Amino acid sequence: MERQNGPVKDSANLNNDARKTIAEVFRLARKSSDFHQFSPFEGDDTVRIQISYYQSLVDHMKINRFLVSEIQKNIERLNDPEDIKNVIPLDDVKVTHDADEVGKKLIKGYAVIRLNEAEHEFILVNVSQEELGHRQSNETENEFSVVGPKVGFVENIDLNIHLLRQQIAVPELVVEEITIGTVSNTRVIIVYLDGVTNDQHVQTARQRLKAIHLDVVFDSSLLDQIISDNSNSPFPQFLSTERVDRVIYAVTSGQVAVFADGSPYVITGPSTFLDFFISPEDYFLPWILGSFFRIIRILSIFFSIFAAPLYVAVLTYHFEVLPETLIEPLIISRNQVPFPPVIEAVFLELTIELLREAGARLPTKIGQTLGIVGGIVIGQATVHAALTSNILLIIVALSALASFTTPIFKMANTIRLLRFPFILLAGIWGGLGLVAGFLILAGHLLRLRSLGTPYLVPIFPFRTGNFADSVIRASFQYTTNRSKFLKPKSDKRYRPKEDKEDIDNE
Amino acid sequence: MGSGGYPVEKQVKESLTVSPYLLWILIHGTQMGGTLLIFQSRIIKGAEMDSLFSFAAVGISFHFIIAMMFFLLENAPDGDLISLHNQLFGKRLGSLLTLAFYAYILLFIVNELRSYMEVIHVWVFPYTQLWMLSLMFLLTTAYLVSGGLRVITGILFVCIIVPTLLIPTLYFPLKQAHWTNFLPLFNHSPYEFAESAYHSLSTLLGVEFLLLLYPFIKNQKKSKKWAHLAVAHSTLIPLIIAFVSFSFFNIQQLEHTIWPTLILSKVIRFPFLERFDYIYIFIWFFVIISACCVGMWGGVRILKKTVGLKAKPSLWLTSGIVFVIMLPMKSPMTIEKLDSAMTLSGWILLYGYIPLLCIWVSLSKWFNKRKSIPNER
Numbered sequence: 001m002e003r004q005n006g007p008v009k010d011s012a013n014l015n016n017d018a019r020k021t022i023a024e025v026f027r028l029a030r031k032s033s034d035f036h037q038f039s040p041f042e043g044d045d046t047v048r049i050q051i052s053y054y055q056s057l058v059d060h061m062k063i064n065r066f067l068v069s070e071i072q073k074n075i076e077r078l079n080d081p082e083d084i085k086n087v088i089p090l091d092d093v094k095v096t097h098d099a100d101e102v103g104k105k106l107i108k109g110y111a112v113i114r115l116n117e118a119e120h121e122f123i124l125v126n127v128s129q130e131e132l133g134h135r136q137s138n139e140t141e142n143e144f145s146v147v148g149p150k151v152g153f154v155e156n157i158d159l160n161i162h163l164l165r166q167q168i169a170v171p172e173l174v175v176e177e178i179t180i181g182t183v184s185n186t187r188v189i190i191v192y193l194d195g196v197t198n199d200q201h202v203q204t205a206r207q208r209l210k211a212i213h214l215d216v217v218f219d220s221s222l223l224d225q226i227i228s229d230n231s232n233s234p235f236p237q238f239l240s241t242e243r244v245d246r247v248i249y250a251v252t253s254g255q256v257a258v259f260a261d262g263s264p265y266v267i268t269g270p271s272t273f274l275d276f277f278i279s280p281e282d283y284f285l286p287w288i289l290g291s292f293f294r295i296i297r298i299l300s301i302f303f304s305i306f307a308a309p310l311y312v313a314v315l316t317y318h319f320e321v322l323p324e325t326l327i328e329p330l331i332i333s334r335n336q337v338p339f340p341p342v343i344e345a346v347f348l349e350l351t352i353e354l355l356r357e358a359g360a361r362l363p364t365k366i367g368q369t370l371g372i373v374g375g376i377v378i379g380q381a382t383v384h385a386a387l388t389s390n391i392l393l394i395i396v397a398l399s400a401l402a403s404f405t406t407p408i409f410k411m412a413n414t415i416r417l418l419r420f421p422f423i424l425l426a427g428i429w430g431g432l433g434l435v436a437g438f439l440i441l442a443g444h445l446l447r448l449r450s451l452g453t454p455y456l457v458p459i460f461p462f463r464t465g466n467f468a469d470s471v472i473r474a475s476f477q478y479t480t481n482r483s484k485f486l487k488p489k490s491d492k493r494y495r496p497k498e499d500k501e502d503i504d505n506e
Numbered sequence: 507m508g509s510g511g512y513p514v515e516k517q518v519k520e521s522l523t524v525s526p527y528l529l530w531i532l533i534h535g536t537q538m539g540g541t542l543l544i545f546q547s548r549i550i551k552g553a554e555m556d557s558l559f560s561f562a563a564v565g566i567s568f569h570f571i572i573a574m575m576f577f578l579l580e581n582a583p584d585g586d587l588i589s590l591h592n593q594l595f596g597k598r599l600g601s602l603l604t605l606a607f608y609a610y611i612l613l614f615i616v617n618e619l620r621s622y623m624e625v626i627h628v629w630v631f632p633y634t635q636l637w638m639l640s641l642m643f644l645l646t647t648a649y650l651v652s653g654g655l656r657v658i659t660g661i662l663f664v665c666i667i668v669p670t671l672l673i674p675t676l677y678f679p680l681k682q683a684h685w686t687n688f689l690p691l692f693n694h695s696p697y698e699f700a701e702s703a704y705h706s707l708s709t710l711l712g713v714e715f716l717l718l719l720y721p722f723i724k725n726q727k728k729s730k731k732w733a734h735l736a737v738a739h740s741t742l743i744p745l746i747i748a749f750v751s752f753s754f755f756n757i758q759q760l761e762h763t764i765w766p767t768l769i770l771s772k773v774i775r776f777p778f779l780e781r782f783d784y785i786y787i788f789i790w791f792f793v794i795i796s797a798c799c800v801g802m803w804g805g806v807r808i809l810k811k812t813v814g815l816k817a818k819p820s821l822w823l824t825s826g827i828v829f830v831i832m833l834p835m836k837s838p839m840t841i842e843k844l845d846s847a848m849t850l851s852g853w854i855l856l857y858g859y860i861p862l863l864c865i866w867v868s869l870s871k872w873f874n875k876r877k878s879i880p881n882e883r
Contacts, residue, residue, distance in 0.1 A: 322778075442660070
């Protein structure tokens with residue numbers, strides 16, 4: 001018997017080794033108490049109809065109103081499966097000859113109609129209840145912006161695609177579905193803009209996704225990690241976001257987006273290092289403000305990574321670098337501290353990490369207490385107890401603050417992690433260790449690739465013509481072109497009117 | 507087979523190559539090195555303040571050397587020195603000569619690392635063991651080199667951008683310049699000028715790596731101008747530094763100063779920063795690591811091509827050899843010895859060996875032509 005439809009072929013199934021008969025499929029299903037089989041007629045011998053489905057997966061309204069009532073109304077005319085197909089007023093009804101497919105569709109929320117106990121011919125009706133158990137809306141709480149849309153993606157993939165299609169209203173938006181996960185059979189969707197996105201990116205993404213072998217896809221971040229070019233890197237190589245506008249921006253500029261069912265986060269790639277420090281709000285504010293905030297955000301990366309290590313390096317080895325006026329307050333604040341600066345810095349950094357981790361795990365209502373206890377009480381007490389110096393406390397708190405300005409959560413985590421090796425290097429080698437660490441970090445970033453595109457582009461390899469929207473966010477009349485390093489098939493995003501301002505323009 | 511001989515483009519795999527403009531970065535980054543901290547007190551031996559002209563002359567002569575190298579590379583079967591050696595001298599003798607170049611590369615790396623280690627040792631960490639410093643430098647270099655030439659090029663890009671930011675700080679010593687230091691001009695004999703020129707060379711060494719880098723360049727025809735630009739750039743920067751130091755120090759001071767560039771940076775002062783020379787010292791890490799990376803990469807390439815070792819083991823082998831060579835070099839005197847060895851071998855290589863090879867190659871081309879013409883008829 002031939003397999004009849006495409007998508008099923010992609011899923012690696014647990015029990016695809018042997019062909020099953022319908023009896024076996026039903027036997028396995030009957031073990032579950034939510035599997036329901038009934039016949040809408042009793043006692044009539046001319047036509048025997050059996051309807052089977054999982055009660056927990058189907059929409060009972062659809063079954064009662066469209067399935068059962070229509071069959072009962074037209075019972076006289078039902079002689080073969082095609083007749084049933086014609087009377088049911090639902091869009092997804094089909095006849096299949098494959099018992100295996102019946103098993104797969106049953107657990108996706110289909111109802112199976114069997115006519116006259118046929119062994120090889122079944123009718124599958126989609127009566128699934130998609131919305132049940134999912135939230136219908138998501139305010140982008142984790143990637144907040146003051147100005148701009150607040151709608152975020154949710155756990156339901158169809159709703160997510162709907163959100164995307166509403167904003168990119170062209171038929172060129174292509175949605176490709178594959179199934180991943182031997183147990184979860186999760187629907188994963190690759191989205192790209194035909195005629196803009198380079199085929200190579202789509203091809204690479206498709207290939208890597210299809211090669212994935214997992215049992216359950218809990219979240220799109222699992223896919224992110226598996227399809228990363230280098231999985232031994234603390235840096236995220238794909239951007240993951242819950243904001244609709246970010247995904248729209250990525251897709252229209254020639255990137256590929258990957259949606260996974262059950263995950264409110266969408267991953268987009270190829271991403272570059274700078275992408276992680278762009279906030280959608282930059283585009284909603286005037287370009288001068290947008291650029292200013294973006295520069296602040298990029299400077300805060302450096303501050304966040306190097307502030308505490310510099311303190312350690314200077315106070316451990318190079319105190320002669322500081323002028324007298326500065327060294328005096330430092331001596332006073334460190335006078336009673338019994339530890340070397342490295343231990344002091346690591347201790348405080350760990351405290352901040354504890355606070356952050358505890359804050360993330362606690363319910364929001366208790367979170368406030370944590371802020372007060374952790375931030376104020378512990379901070380004050382450690383200084384009073386002379387465990388750390390005031391100045392280091394300020395530096396560490398500021399650098400923690402700076403790391404939170406990164407809009408993408410994964411990147412913010414990476415930056416906080418990077419502080420620890422740098423503090424240790426500064427503790428061992430002082431300024432020399434910092435420079436060595438910086439070089440190794442640069443060497444690592446230069447090796448990274450995202451879907452085959454260099455991670456540090458356009459800084460290196462240096463590509464001119466991509467800087468209108470990188471470190472600064474230039475005015476919209478200069479950001480008409482897509483980034484060249486994404487190799488888009490069409491360069492222009494939009495064409496502003498060629499009306500240059502002039503003195504006394506008439 | 508009349509005129510050309512070999513195909514024009516002699517590239518390795520496309521995915522390994524870098525754009526032609528990056529040759530600028532590669533050559534300039536390799537030329538700049540630890541000697542920039544120290545060269546002023548070396549070049550004044552001879553023509554004193556007039557040595558600026560000797561230095562510039564050496565810089566200009568480098569353009570001819572570069573042109574000669576390009577001539578050699580265009581006539582090499584694989585576009586590098588290794589294949590040229592094998593072609594001219596046969597496999598065995600050619601490999602031997604290539605290994606001599608490997609020894610020269612080792613000397614180059616050791617010279618860079620040892621002179622910088624001395625700076626660190628004297629200025630920052632007087633109590634640290636030298637072998638620990640060299641271990642750290644070599645591990646960093648090895649990690650960077652293991653990324654391949656593309657990563658090295660990126661690192662060189664960083665290593666050029668960051669120290670370039672220091673050039674504006676030379677404004678501070680210029681505020682206290684004594685312009686009369688330069689006068690009188692041209693009051694030295696040609697021999698003294700030549701002596702200064704001889705000592706200028708070690709600051710500019712590094713162009714010879716073009717002999718190995720060439721096959722890794724895309725569009726090799728276009729790359730020539732970038733190589734010349736690199737040499738001009740590398741001549742200009744030491745000239746600027748030397749000019750500022752000559753205007754700041756007089757000749758007696760310079761004679762007794764070991765690291766004039768660092769002393770120069772001590773006049774810079776900010777309200778939050780007392781000793782700007784520390785910034786110079788640490789940023790010089792970028793300067794020497796760039797030269798070391800290209801040097802190490804060249805060594806690995808030679809071992810790979812001649813001995814047939816794989817890249818990773820030859821990287822560790824080269825690092826290990828450099829580490830072992832540096833172990834006994836504890837005395838500060840070795841720096842001067844290394845520098846004179848480097849200068850001498852640099853002169854022999856650039857002004858002796860390469861012109862000689864050029865003559866050899868053009869003669870053999872000429873003979874081949876004469877031989878082939880009757881055959882064609």
